[in-house]
Amino acid sequence: MLNKTFDPKAAEPRLYAEWENAGTFQPKDAPNAETFSIVIPPPNVTGSLHIGHALNNTLQDVLIRYQRMLGKSVLWQPGTDHAGIATQMVVERQLAAEGNISRRDMGRDAFIERVWEWKEESGGTIMNQLRRLGASCDWSRERFTMDEGLSKAVLKVFVALYEEGLIYRDKRLVNWDPHFQTAISDLEVENKEVDGHFWRFRYPLADGSTYQFPIAFDEDGKPTEWETRDYVVVATTRPETVLGDTGVAVHPDDERYAGLVGKTLRLPIADVEIPIVADEHADPEQGSGAVKITPAHDFNDFMVGERQGLPMVNLFDREARLIREITDEKVDGLDRIPEEWRGLDRFEARKELVERMEALGLLDGVEDRKVQQPFGDRSGVVVEPFLTDQWFVKADVLAKDAIAAVEGGRTKFHPKNWENTYFNWMRNIQPWCISRQLWWGHRIPAWYDEDGNVYVAESEAEAISKAGGKTLTQDEDVLDTWFSSALWPFSTLGWPDETKELERFYPTSVLVTAFDIIFFWVARMMMQGLHFRHEIPFHDVYIHALVRDEHGAKMSKSKGNVIDPLELIDEFGADAVRFTLAALAAQGRDIRMSKERVEGYRNFGTKLWNAARFCLMNDCLPQQDFDPKAVKQTVNQWLLGEAEAASAAVAKGLETYKFNEAAGAAYRFVWNVFCDWHLEFAKPLLSGDDEAAKAETRATTAYVLEVALKLLHPFMPFVTEELWAKTAGDSGRDGLLIVADWPKLDGLANETAQAEMNWLVSLITEIRKLRSEMNIPPNAKPDALAVSGDADLAARLQRHSALICRLARLESIAPAAATPDGSAQIVVDEVTYALPLEGVIDFDAERARLEKEIEKVAGEILRLEKKLGNEKFVANAPEAVVAGERAKLVEYTAQKDALREARARLG
RNA sequence: GGGCGCGUAGCUCAGCGGGAGAGCACUACGUUGACAUCGUAGGGGUCGCUGGUUCAAUCCCAGCCGCGCCCACCA
Numbered sequence: 018m019l020n021k022t023f024d025p026k027a028a029e030p031r032l033y034a035e036w037e038n039a040g041t042f043q044p045k046d047a048p049n050a051e052t053f054s055i056v057i058p059p060p061n062v063t064g065s066l067h068i069g070h071a072l073n074n075t076l077q078d079v080l081i082r083y084q085r086m087l088g089k090s091v092l093w094q095p096g097t098d099h100a101g102i103a104t105q106m107v108v109e110r111q112l113a114a115e116g117n118i119s120r121r122d123m124g125r126d127a128f129i130e131r132v133w134e135w136k137e138e139s140g141g142t143i144m145n146q147l148r149r150l151g152a153s154c155d156w157s158r159e160r161f162t163m164d165e166g167l168s169k170a171v172l173k174v175f176v177a178l179y180e181e182g183l184i185y186r187d188k189r190l191v192n193w194d195p196h197f198q199t200a201i202s203d204l205e206v207e208n209k210e211v212d213g214h215f216w217r218f219r220y221p222l223a224d225g226s227t228y229q230f231p232i233a234f235d236e237d238g239k240p241t242e243w244e245t246r247d248y249v250v251v252a253t254t255r256p257e258t259v260l261g262d263t264g265v266a267v268h269p270d271d272e273r274y275a276g277l278v279g280k281t282l283r284l285p286i287a288d289v290e291i292p293i294v295a296d297e298h299a300d301p302e303q304g305s306g307a308v309k310i311t312p313a314h315d316f317n318d319f320m321v322g323e324r325q326g327l328p329m330v331n332l333f334d335r336e337a338r339l340i341r342e343i344t345d346e347k348v349d350g351l352d353r354i355p356e357e358w359r360g361l362d363r364f365e366a367r368k369e370l371v372e373r374m375e376a377l378g379l380l381d382g383v384e385d386r387k388v389q390q391p392f393g394d395r396s397g398v399v400v401e402p403f404l405t406d407q408w409f410v411k412a413d414v415l416a417k418d419a420i421a422a423v424e425g426g427r428t429k430f431h432p433k434n435w436e437n438t439y440f441n442w443m444r445n446i447q448p449w450c451i452s453r454q455l456w457w458g459h460r461i462p463a464w465y466d467e468d469g470n471v472y473v474a475e476s477e478a479e480a481i482s483k484a485g486g487k488t489l490t491q492d493e494d495v496l497d498t499w500f501s502s503a504l505w506p507f508s509t510l511g512w513p514d515e516t517k518e519l520e521r522f523y524p525t526s527v528l529v530t531a532f533d534i535i536f537f538w539v540a541r542m543m544m545q546g547l548h549f550r551h552e553i554p555f556h557d558v559y560i561h562a563l564v565r566d567e568h569g570a571k572m573s574k575s576k577g578n579v580i581d582p583l584e585l586i587d588e589f590g591a592d593a594v595r596f597t598l599a600a601l602a603a604q605g606r607d608i609r610m611s612k613e614r615v616e617g618y619r620n621f622g623t624k625l626w627n628a629a630r631f632c633l634m635n636d637c638l639p640q641q642d643f644d645p646k647a648v649k650q651t652v653n654q655w656l657l658g659e660a661e662a663a664s665a666a667v668a669k670g671l672e673t674y675k676f677n678e679a680a681g682a683a684y685r686f687v688w689n690v691f692c693d694w695h696l697e698f699a700k701p702l703l704s705g706d707d708e709a710a711k712a713e714t715r716a717t718t719a720y721v722l723e724v725a726l727k728l729l730h731p732f733m734p735f736v737t738e739e740l741w742a743k744t745a746g747d748s749g750r751d752g753l754l755i756v757a758d759w760p761k762l763d764g765l766a767n768e769t770a771q772a773e774m775n776w777l778v779s780l781i782t783e784i785r786k787l788r789s790e791m792n793i794p795p796n797a798k799p800d801a802l803a804v805s806g807d808a809d810l811a812a813r814l815q816r817h818s819a820l821i822c823r824l825a826r827l828e829s830i831a832p833a834a835a836t837p838d839g840s841a842q843i844v845v846d847e848v849t850y851a852l853p854l855e856g857v858i859d860f861d862a863e864r865a866r867l868e869k870e871i872e873k874v875a876g877e878i879l880r881l882e883k884k885l886g887n888e889k890f891v892a893n894a895p896e897a898v899v900a901g902e903r904a905k906l907v908e909y910t911a912q913k914d915a916l917r918e919a920r921a922r923l924g
Numbered sequence: 925g926g927g928c929g930c931g932u933a934g935c936u937c938a939g940c941g942g943g944a945g946a947g948c949a950c951u952a953c954g955u956u957g958a959c960a961u962c963g964u965a966g967g968g969g970u971c972g973c974u975g976g977u978u979c980a981a982u983c984c985c986a987g988c989c990g991c992g993c994c995c996a997c998c999a
Contacts, residue, residue, distance in 0.1 A: 022961070208996085215999085252999060266999095300998065308999045317997045389996090434928070441927070441995070532994085563993090600947090601937080605929070607992090609936055613948055620961040631958030677938075681946080696958075782965095788953095789965040795954060826956075877943075884942090889979035898942055898980095905943075 019630040019743060022623050023736045025590030032738050033148060041755050042153045044090040044522075053084040054092040054522035056506050057154065058530050058538070061100035062161060063107060063139045066146035068564045068572065068610060069531065071582035075595045076561055076602060076676060077529045078152050082731040083671050084526075085153070086759040092522050093153060094509050096160035097140065101498040102197060102395050105457040108132050125456050132457050146583060151591050151734045153755065158518075160509045162501040163459065170508035171459045171501050172475045174549060179463075179473040183411045184451070186463070186471065190319045191450050193403030195337035195363075196396035199454035200407050202497060203447060204536050206391045206400050213388030216256050217305070217381035218374055219248035220265060223281040223290045230273060249274070249282060249293065250381050252304035254388045255314075256374070257339075257367040260287045260353045263327040264310040269295040271306050285379050286370070287353035294325045313348060313404045329404060335454075337363045337401045348404055363401070408452040408461060408494070412544065416443045419543035428543065428553045431674045432604045435532060435560045442536050449541075451497045458495030465490055503541035506554035523550060527557040535560070559674045562607045564598075580610050588612075592733035593619035599732050600680040621684060622736045625729065628692050629722060629740045635703045637718040638746030645720060645765055650710055651816070652698045653717040654770035659690045660724045661762035667728045668759070683728045691725060694778060701819040719744070724760045776846055777817055783845045784825035784852075790866055791841055791858045798826055799852045802833035802840075805915070806848040827852075842867070842919035847911040849919055860923060867920040874913045881906040 036042065044052070055077050060070055077093065085091040108131060109120055120128040140161075147154065160167060178184040191200040222228075227247045231240030251265055262284055267274035274293070281290040298321045299308045312322025313329040322329060330350035334340050341359045343349040351359070358369055374380045391400040420443045422428050423436055430436045452461060464472045464480040466487045474480035480489055504512070506528075510519040524546070530539060539558055546554030564580075565571055572579045585594045596618040601608045632638075645657050663686035670679025695718070702714040722744060730737040734755065741754035784801065793799070801821075803814060811832045814821070821830050830850075836842065839855030841863050881902055884890055891899055 019958090021959070254999070298997090298999090303998060310999095315997085315999080317999075320997090389998090438928075438994075445995090536995095603938070606937080607930095611936070611948085614936075616961075617947060620959095623961045624959065627959035627962085629958085634958065681938080685946090692959085693963090785964060786966090792953085795956085795964090823956080880943080884980085887979060890942095891979080893979045894942075902942080 019626065019633060021627070021630075023590070023626045023739065025592065025735060026587075028739050029149070029151070029591055029735050032735050033151065036153065036738075036753065036755050037156070039753060039756075041085075041753060042093070042155045043157060044092045044155065045756075047090055050088065050090040052092070052521050052526075053081070053087075053089040054094065054525040055081060055527055055529065056094045056509055056525055057096060058528075058534070059096045059098040059160075059162065059502065059505060060143050061103055062097035062136055062143075063100070063104050064143050066143055066150070066582055068580050068582050070143070070147075071150060071594060072561060072564050072598045072602065072608065073529060073531065074147055074150055074152050075598045076559070078150070078595075078734075079599055079676060079679075079731040080527065080529070080671065081153055082734060082755065083668075083759070085755065086727065086730065086757060088758065090521070092155055092158075092518070094158055094160070094522075094525075095144065095147070095152075095154035095156060096505075096509055097143065097162070098498060098502055099136075099161065099163045099458060101453055101455050101458040101495060102199070102201075104132060104136070105455050106197070106395060108135050108457075111135070120456065128456055149583065149586055149591060151595065153734075158509070162498070162505075166511065167501060167504070167508045168459055170504050170512055171496065172462050173513050174504060174545065175462055175496070175500075176473055176475050177549075178410065183414055184408060184473075185411070186406060186408050188404060188406045189409070189448075190313070190316055190402045190404055191407050192391065192393075193335075193337075193401045193405070194393040194396050194398065195335070195401055196393065196398040197455070198335045200403075200405060200450050200452060201393060201395075201400070202450050202499075205394050207394050208389045208391050210387050211390045213254050213386055213390070214383050215252055215254055215304075215386040215388075216371060216374075216383045217250050217252045218256070218259065218285070218309075219250055219379045219381050220282040220284060220291075220309075221248045221379075222277075223283045226280070228276055248379075249277065249307045250305040251307050251309040253309060254386065255367070256370045257363050258311040258314045258332065259284070259309065259370055259374075261311040261314050261330045261332045261350060262287075262291055262309045263312060263322065263330055264291050264325060265293050265307050266296040266299040266310050266321055266325070267293060267307045268297065268299040268301045271299070271301045273301075274307060284353075285377055286355065286373055287350075289353060292327075294321075294327070296321050296325055313350075314402050316402055319402070331404050333363060333401060333403065335403075337399075337403075339363070339366050407450050408463075408496075410449040410451055412446045412449040415544035415548055416446045416540075418547040419443060419540060422543060422547060422553050428555060428558060430558045430560060432560065434605075435535065435558070438532070439535055439540060443540060446540075449497075451500050452492075452494040453497055454493070455495050458498060459501055461492040461494050461496060463492040465492070499537050499541055502538055503545040504549075506542055506546055507550055512549070524553050525555045527559055528555040529559045529561065531563060532560050533563070557674075561602055562605075564608045564610050580612070585612070585615050589615045589619040590622065590735065592622050592736050595734075596621065596680060596684075596732045599676045600684070602676040604675065621688065622733060624692055625687055625725070625733075626736060626740065628687070628696060628725075629744050631696055632718055632722050632744060635699075635715065635718075637699075637703075637715045637722065638744070639719045639723055639748035639750055640716040641748055641750075643716045643720050645717070645762070648713055648717055650702065650713055650717075651770045651773050652695065652702065653713055654765075654767040655774040656691070656695045656717060656721055657762070657765040658767050658771055659686065659695075660721045660760075661765040663690070664724060664728055664760045664762050671731070680732055683725075683732065687725050687729065691721060694774075695721070697824055698774075698777075698820055701823055705819070719746075724762065726754060727757060727760050730754050730757075773813065776813070777821070780845045780850075781821060781824045783843050784821075784827070784850075787841060787843050787852070788826070791854075791863060793854065793857060795826065797857060798822075798828040799854055799857070800828045801825075801830040802836070802851045802853070803831065804833055804836045804849050804851050806832060810848060836919075836922055840922075842922070844870075844912050844915040844919065847908070847915060849915045851919075864920065864923050867916055867923070871913060871916045871920065874909050874916065878906065878909045878913060881909065 081091055081093045192206050194201050227245050229243040230246045232244050233242035235241050277293045278295045281292050284291050310318045310321050312319045312327055313331040329348050331348040339354050339358050339361045340351055343351050393400050466484055466489055472480040472483045506525055507523055510523055512519055542554045593615050597615045648654055663682055666682035667679045699714050699718055702710050726737040726741055738754045814830055818830050836851040837853045840851035840853045841858055842849055842851050
């Protein structure tokens with residue numbers, strides 16, 4: 018016999034091992050079977066499972082388990098990502114904490130070795146945590162982005178794209194992270210609004226000439242007053258870039274400056290002359306209308322500089338300090354920087370510059386202003402536009418097919434509105450900066466000779482041969498982590514080799530991920546998959562929500578509101594955590610996670626457990642030759658119909674990625690139908706003496722329990738698997754639930770049975786309601802008399818009398834000719850029932866209760882009469898709706914009459 | 925500035941053209957041989973506001989008010 022509760026701690030590891038040992042996680046080797054595949058969004062190799070992972074992987078596992086039960090050959094491809102910056106950051110921090118030498122002192126090879134050590138040490142953690150969740154990944158195929166195979170794929174892709182002209186090296190402005198001292202991509206920059214200042218500076222005209230500048234205007238905007246100026250006012254939020262200015266732009270149509278275009282200004286402090294140019298970039302409405310141009314330190318200015326042929330002057334070094342020495346003669350502006358400022362941090366430099374300008378009388382003004390400032394998403398420091406040599410991918414070319422694939426519906430997003438986000442980004446895509454000045458990652462397969470010529474090849478030997486045997490040095494940089502993740506759907510399946518898996522499982526069926534990596538990852542997989550496989554990487558993209566705390570706040574360590582999924586699993590079991598996540602995963606809304614909710618679903622597992630316990634206690638064991646179409650008992654016919662409806666609802670929810678609906682349908686069926694009603698209905702049958710009915714009920718109950726276990730298995734794999742084994746009896750049911758067939762119920766709906774059971778449920782409910790409202794003591798067992806009603810009703814009452822008496826706690830229920838004095842009365846389906854309760858209940862209260870009932874029904878009648886009295890309603894509404902309302906009116910009227918009679922009898 | 929989404933019971937959320945729902949919380953009752961991690965019954969909502977479309981609007985449309993997120997070069 019079963020214990021009273023399921024013990025997840027003991028069962029989970031045991032069951033997981035059983036599944037894995039039985040090879041159930043591997044795709045079944047059936048060449049004709051339909052396939053279903055998912056590649057896992059690879060977590061950081063040194064990471065650990067947070068609630069977002071738990072959601073993401075629960076949903077994948079739900080789909081995987083469902084599809085596996087449908088009989089498909091299913092692959093869930095697991096693996097991890099080397100996560101360049103994140104991992105390097107962790108190891109560097111470790112080095113610092115241990116008081117060890119920095120990575121630069123350590124040297125590249127030693128450092129990388131150290132990172133590998135850390136990967137070996139902590140790399141298994143998150144995969145083991147996924148096992149605790151119950152994830153049924155094919156672990157025999159686990160991959161890592163820096164595996165030999167995947168690295169080979171990276172090399173091949175890089176070289177191919179280079180040869181196609183889709184990868185190039187260029188000196189451009191990039192987002193530079195001064196903390197990590199590497200370039201990062203646009204996506205890794207977070208713009209935040211911060212309090213800043215807006216400084217106005219005066220740049221004197223170089224030749225000392227003057228001009229008239231309007232300072233007052235009439236209603237029509239015409240100038241009415243002018244002042245004489247020998248300077249131009251420019252404004253900036255970043256004064257530290259002043260020394261890098263190589264021009265000032267005014268709008269070509271800006272009459273105020275028309276005479277100045279072509280003249281030069283003397284850039285203060287740097288003491289160089291810079292031209293005034295006409296460029297559309299300058300906005301006459303903004304500031305003074307004249308804008309300083311710093312091509313080496315601002316993305317807009319870079320473009321203006323290119324258009325206007327302005328030189329680029331770099332001021333900063335890799336740590337965003339004013340340079341102390343020249344490393345690039347072509348751009349470095351060392352001679353513009355006063356000697357005492359060299360080496361100053363950029364923010365120090367800002368302060369110094371403002372002070373000096375003020376001292377020079379060139380500070381025109383300053384005001385407070387909210388400023389959009391770019392921060393590195395990992396480092397949290399202000400990112401600097403910085404002029405460096407980097408590698409780029411021509412993403413706009415690759416994006417074309419990726420856009421078309423979604424436009425054409427070959428890949429579909431769920432919910433669909435994410436397609437807009439995807440299109441919006443893809444159609445405006447910028448060159449993708451793929452080089453990183455890090456050590457941990459795939460080193461760029463490019464080599465240089467002494468003259469700086471570049472040779473791109475899959476190996477050094479090949480590069481040397483391309484270079485005609487010259488001595489070469491390899492590019493120091495590594496690739497953006499997302500470069501290798503972009504290949505994940507085919508690199509994990511063996512590409513560049515044409516493997517069997519690649520053929521069978523690519524394109525994958527669905528990608529399950531959160532919206533925050535649509536650009537980072539989904540878009541890039543689309544591009545690379547289409548380019549290298551000429552085929553979409555996945556048919557569907559399911560975008561799920563973010564998990565927040567119970568009040569909707571983002572979880573963060575600093576806020577202390579982080580919910581650790583592993584702690585929840587420890588406390589409530591993996592099934593409860595999974596069910597909670599699935600039940601809350603409604604499309605298009607974030608999930609607010611609370612412990613109470615998990616506790617509730619743990620209780621649901623216990624409920625299921627105890628239902629199974631009841632089945633065992635009553636010998637409800639599966640019968641091999643059971644035919645659900647042959648059952649005779651109304652209760653059993655009804656239950657099978659309900660089971661059919663429930664399994665259809667669960668399947669529909671899963672097919673359409675409506676996890677909450679699928680989970681909800683399973684929940685309601687198990688708790689509110691099977692436990693609340695069926696098991697109660699079954700009790701009299703199971704303890705009765707009609708042996709045929711008893712046997713049928715046992716078999717049906719066992720059969721439906723089996724259906725319930727199957728429906729719940731994708732959500733709650735552990736408790737269902739455990740019960741599957743415990744409730745097998747000697748049915749000969751063998752094998753594990755994880756690979757059992759999904760229930761195929763068909764043609765079991767039975768309207769007659771359904772109608773009769775609905776009647777039964779409402780009769781019992783009404784009697785219970787009366788008992789509760791009239792405070793009839795629980796141990797009182799009144800008789801119930803049906804004082805109206807026909808022969809059919811009498812037959813029904815007789816059929817179900819034992820059941821009604823048991824569930825409504827009656828002594829008896831039977832037809833009667835008249836209502837005895839001193840009865841409480843209820844009306845169910847137009848039939849009046851009397852419960853003689855003289856001396857038990859308060860008849861004043863009973864009168865009041867009946868009057869309240871009458872009032873309620875009268876209200877409904879009034880509403881319906883008004884509606885049906887509206888000619889337009891009758892004329893325009895669909896016939897079925899009108900007929901439905903008419904039927905309701907008839908029903909309510911009869912009910913009201915019956916209630917009135919009952920009230921009259923009480924005097 | 926552009927885009928997306930959200931405002932429904934005390935809390936967290938489903939529903940989304942024809943009688944307002946769930947879970948939790950709350951109240952009352954309950955040792956009914958599966959289950960107190962439970963059962964039975966109950967209270968609680970002008971479905972953000974204002975207009976419009978419709979025979980009918982919580983649901984569709986428009987505007988407004990609040991809240992959140994994403995994207996964007998305004999110096």
